[in-house]
Each structure stands twice: as C-alpha cells, then as structure tokens.
Amino acid sequence: MRQLASSARAASSSAPGNVGDVRKANLARVLSVIAAAGEDQRFSRADIAQLSQLTKASVSSLVADLLAAGLVIEIGVHRDGERGRPSVGLILNPARCVMGMEINVDYIAAGLVDLSGKLLAHEILPRANHSAAASEVLAALGELSQRLQVAARAQGLMILGGGLAVPGLVDEERYTVLQAPNLGWERQDLDVAALLPGGRTRFRLFNEANASALAQQQLMDVQERDFLFVSGEVGIGGGLIIDAELFAGPQGHAGELGHVVIAPEGRACSCGGRGCLETIAGQEAILASAGLGAVVDSASRQQRIQQLFQALEIGTEPAVSAVAEAGKSLGIAVASAMRLYDVSTVVFGGHFASLEQWLRPALEASLRVHAPSIAGHARLLCSPLGQTGALVGAARSVAGDLLETPHQLVG
Numbered sequence: 001m002r003q004l005a006s007s008a009r010a011a012s013s014s015a016p017g018n019v020g021d022v023r024k025a026n027l028a029r030v031l032s033v034i035a036a037a038g039e040d041q042r043f044s045r046a047d048i049a050q051l052s053q054l055t056k057a058s059v060s061s062l063v064a065d066l067l068a069a070g071l072v073i074e075i076g077v078h079r080d081g082e083r084g085r086p087s088v089g090l091i092l093n094p095a096r097c098v099m100g101m102e103i104n105v106d107y108i109a110a111g112l113v114d115l116s117g118k119l120l121a122h123e124i125l126p127r128a129n130h131s132a133a134a135s136e137v138l139a140a141l142g143e144l145s146q147r148l149q150v151a152a153r154a155q156g157l158m159i160l161g162g163g164l165a166v167p168g169l170v171d172e173e174r175y176t177v178l179q180a181p182n183l184g185w186e187r188q189d190l191d192v193a194a195l196l197p198g199g200r201t202r203f204r205l206f207n208e209a210n211a212s213a214l215a216q217q218q219l220m221d222v223q224e225r226d227f228l229f230v231s232g233e234v235g236i237g238g239g240l241i242i243d244a245e246l247f248a249g250p251q252g253h254a255g256e257l258g259h260v261v262i263a264p265e266g267r268a269c270s271c272g273g274r275g276c277l278e279t280i281a282g283q284e285a286i287l288a289s290a291g292l293g294a295v296v297d298s299a300s301r302q303q304r305i306q307q308l309f310q311a312l313e314i315g316t317e318p319a320v321s322a323v324a325e326a327g328k329s330l331g332i333a334v335a336s337a338m339r340l341y342d343v344s345t346v347v348f349g350g351h352f353a354s355l356e357q358w359l360r361p362a363l364e365a366s367l368r369v370h371a372p373s374i375a376g377h378a379r380l381l382c383s384p385l386g387q388t389g390a391l392v393g394a395a396r397s398v399a400g401d402l403l404e405t406p407h408q409l410v411g
C-alpha cells in the first residue's frame with residue numbers, strides 16, 4: 001500500500017524539456033499559491049506571479065486554464081485605503097467539493113467538504129454493520145450518498161471525487177478491505193463506483209484511523225510534524241503522522257495501537273491474537289468490565305454507553321475502575337509507541353476523547369510509571385473531531401490530490 005500524501009504541496013520539479021510536464025507542474029504551483037491564501041487573503045495574478053516565481057504572462061495563461069476547469073473563481077478585492085474599481089483576486093471555487101464517507105461498526109456517515117477542507121454538510125446514520133453483508137452496507141451508504149448528491153446539486157455544488165474510510169486494513173489500489181474484524185469482513189471487495197457515479201470522479205479507500213489522523217493534522221500547529229492519532233471505537237485504530245506525512249507502513253499496519261499486546265495471557269482479541277489493548281480499552285471491553293453486559297446490537301451499545309457515563313458522573317463502581325483500567329493499559333501502549341516511533345504528541349479520538357476526565361488521570365499515571373523519562377514532555381491531546389473525523393480526513397485527502405494534479409481536470 002502506498003504512503004498517502006496528506007496535503008496540497010507545490011509541485012516543484014519536472015522532467016527537463018518536457019513541456020507537458022512543466023505545464024502540469026506550473027498549474028499545481030499556481031493552484032497551491034491560491035490554496036495557501038489565508039481566510040481573508042486574496043491574491044491577484046501579480047501576487048501569484050511573485051509568490052510562484054513565474055512570469056505574469058505564464059500565470060495569466062495558467063489561471064485561464066484553472067478558471068475554465070472551474071477550480072478557481074475571480075473575486076473583486078478592495079485593498080485598505082484603495083478607491084475606485086476593485087482589483088481581481090483569485091480563490092478556490094467554493095462550489096466544488098469532495099464527498100467523504102465512513103462505514104463504522106455502529107453507523108454510516110457521509111459529508112461534503114470543499115476544496116479548502118471545510119465541512120459543508122454531513123449526515124450520520126446509526127446502523128448495525130457488524131457481520132452485515134458488505135453489499136447491504138454499501139447499498140445503505142449509496143442511498144445516503146445519493147441524498148447528499150441531490151442536496152449538493154440543489155446548492156449548485158459539483159462533486160469532484162470521494163473517499164471512504166473503514167475500520168480495517170485496506171488495499172487502496174483494489175478497493176478491497178483486507179481485514180476489518182469488527183465488521184466481520186475479510187478480503188472484501190467494495191463496489192465503490194456505485195457509491196459516487198460520475199465519469200471524472202476520483203475515489204480513494206482509507207483506513208478509518210489514518211483518515212482521522214489526516215483530518216487531525218489540519219488542526220495541529222504547523223510545527224507539529226509528528227504525532228500518533230489513536231481512535232477509540234469498538235475497535236482501537238491508530239494513524240501515524242511522521243514529518244507531516246501519513247506513515248502507514250508497507251502493509252498498512254503502522255500505528256495500529258489497538259493490537260499491541262498488553263496482557264499476554266489476556267482475553268482473545270478480534271484480530272485472532274490475545275491480550276491486545278483493544279480487549280481492555282475498546283468500547284465493548286470497557287462496557288463489559290463496567291458490568292454493563294454483553295452488547296447485543298448497536299442501539300443497545302449506545303444505551304449502555306449512556307449508562308456508563310451516568311455511572312461515571314456519580315462515581316459508581318465498577319464503571320470507574322473499568323475506565324481507569326483502560327487508561328492504565330492505554331498508558332502502557334502509548335509509552336511503548338512513543339519510544340518506538342519517537343513521537344511526543346499523541347492525540348486521542350472517539351470514546352477516549354469523550355471519557356477524557358475519567359481516563360486521563362490513569363493514563364498519565366501509567367505513562368509516568370512505564371516511561372518516566374518521556375512522561376514529562378509528552379503531549380496528550382483530545383481530538384474535537386468526533387464522528388466526522390474520518391469522513392473529513394478522507395475527503396480532504398482527495399481534495400489535496402486534486403489540488404496537486406489540476407491538469408486532470410483542465411480540459
């Protein structure tokens with residue numbers, strides 16, 4: 001599986017003497033300058049020429065192509081103190097977007113994200129997907145996608161591509177879910193063409209935690225180039241960002257904190273192993289330890305999670321100990337991961353974020369015991385992304401790809 005590019009970058013080189021490649025690279029370069037403008041910044045063609053170090057004539061010609069492809073639009077700009085006719089600035093076309101989607105154990109979700117990465121609309125639908133046939137889940141997601149496509153058309157939005165995140169290992173090239181134990185899927189080919197019909201669309205398949213890590217990256221300080229994202233759901237996923245790029249590893253396993261072994265003699269895990277972090281700190285494991293019984297379906301899981309919060313609010317056992325135990329185990333896994341990957345920032349999403357006030361004391365104490373030399377400068381953050389993180393990350397990545405390769409949309 002190839003490593004995924006995480007953000008729009010300026011194309012900087014091309015084969016010497018190959019005019020086609022030079023123009024492709026320059027289109028991307030001009031677009032990256034326009035995309036990098038701040039919220040209130042509007043670059044004119046002259047600004048773009050200066051920033052891209054291209055001639056004004058080249059920039060005018062390249063901008064004409066980008067305008068014709070609908071990737072950018074002109075906008076009148078009044079600069080401070082200026083009178084008379086406004087000058088013409090260029091911005092990413094706000095009427096072009098990408099659809100992000102997610103299949104998780106308890107829900108399906110889809111949303112529209114514009115080329116700047118802003119979430120325009122989304123819908124999350126509770127659905128029991130464990131052991132459901134992939135074709136049924138895809139059909140339900142296709143209906144959700146269809147509703148958003150209709151809404152997009154009504155608002156004059158054009159969808160240029162899509163991304164789908166699933167809680168498992170994926171073969172991106174073949175649109176195959178290799179292993180998603182919490183869905184009960186193995187070597188499952190997905191008919192993604194039916195999700196987003198359209199001739200020019202680009203579609204990519206992501207691991208859920210990797211997509212969430214990419215969404216989280218946009219919220220981080222630019223200096224924060226290395227971090228581990230840990231997503232807590234029924235399963236526990238991990239996404240590793242190294243030097244501002246997602247590092248998935250040659251087979252996509254990198255960062256999979258959920259299957260780090262914490263208790264060698266512990267419970268059997270969905271991955272076929274034993275004693276993984278997921279068997280202690282996954283949602284089902286916490287609910288079971290909290291005395292909230294076996295999960296029957298997703299509706300009852302949501303009810304039990306509410307019961308867990310009620311028990312925690314009033315400090316009832318065994319709920320408090322169950323979450324503390326999860327925090328302790330998470331601390332052991334994080335201590336090892338921080339040493340192994342040499343990262344000092346870990347961002348927690350999903351139920352780890354919503355359980356923060358009860359989880360954090362045990363997590364920090366565990367980190368101090370198991371990695372005293374790094375506990376002092378460890379940055380343990382909680383993600384605000386919630387259930388939209390994976391679909392936003394998937395869509396932003398595809399939008400980033402489109403901005404890097406605008407020639408594909410230039411006629």
Ligand SMILES: [Zn+2]
Nearest residue numbers: 259269271276
């Ligand atoms: Zn496991």
